[in-house]
Amino acid sequence: MTYRCSRVVDQETVDMEIMDIACKETSVASLESSIRWADGFLLLYSVTQRVSFLDVPRFKKLIDQTKQSLVVPTMLVANKADLEIGREVTTEEGQRLAKELRCSFRELSVAEAVLAVEVAVFQLIRLVLDQQRALPDRRSYMLTVRHALTRKLTRSKTMQW
Template identity: 85%
Template sequence: MVPVKLLILGAQNTGKTALCVRFITKRFIGEYDHKKEVTYRCSRVVDQEAVDLEILDIAYKESSGASLQSSIRWADGFLLLYSITQRLSFLEVPRLKELIDQTKQSLVVPTVLVANKDDLEIGREVTTEEGQRLAKDLRCSFKELSVAEAVLGVEAAVFQLISALCLTAAPTC
């Protein structure tokens, strides 16, 4: 089994924990304790390879810079989340990606930019095109989805990240 460590980052209330729980359990739960750091573990088959996943969901607002950098060093790949209904969460993404790139000191850091809450079109503050442009500028993949409405979108984003990791990682993947 190939071990894979993923870190999920984004501003508060973007759906980070909901995405993790949705991926692991296929259920959507709307309310969470945002003060806890949780590591989710599961196994999946991705591209015909058994993968032993650890997904770290940190209370990033509370994290010290050193703690956040330690979590970034721990991870193999990253899910950067923003909410299409919160422009400020979108504006936070470039800073997070820069921190990841500086900490990892690598030209290729497998990352998927995830635009969440596309079921809340009426409150949209960030267009799909803006998300796609940002993903291109940051050299990462892009997915727009609703954690609340579709487990398939969540799985697609996570599997896309794992596949990218396997392309850039050791031949064991």
């Protein structure tokens, strides 16, 4: 599912498209297509479901492969931090994974504080905006070069010699 909305962050209006890929039926090609247009990623897992935690490295690897050399702001977010009794993933494991994946880390509970989600999203938006302000020309140039090379390679593969 894709959610569209606008928010004001640090006096700047930001149009967002948030894609929820929680469904297991999503194909790799569909994910890669979504990853290409995204400027930032929030990787969410539940502390009560180890399988969701174990899926995170696979998604991060797909992001890195799809984005190739571009550095993309990514946050690892642990949800359901209020459910200590059913916890299957420790805070330390989340922090360690975030460090391995070169992501920032946040643990929260949507049930207790919906605002915590907004804070995490705004933190990610600020990381994206900071990156775009720092390297707008270089990123555009890199994408232009990548697209030109892709078109040229595609054309050369299809041409008969």
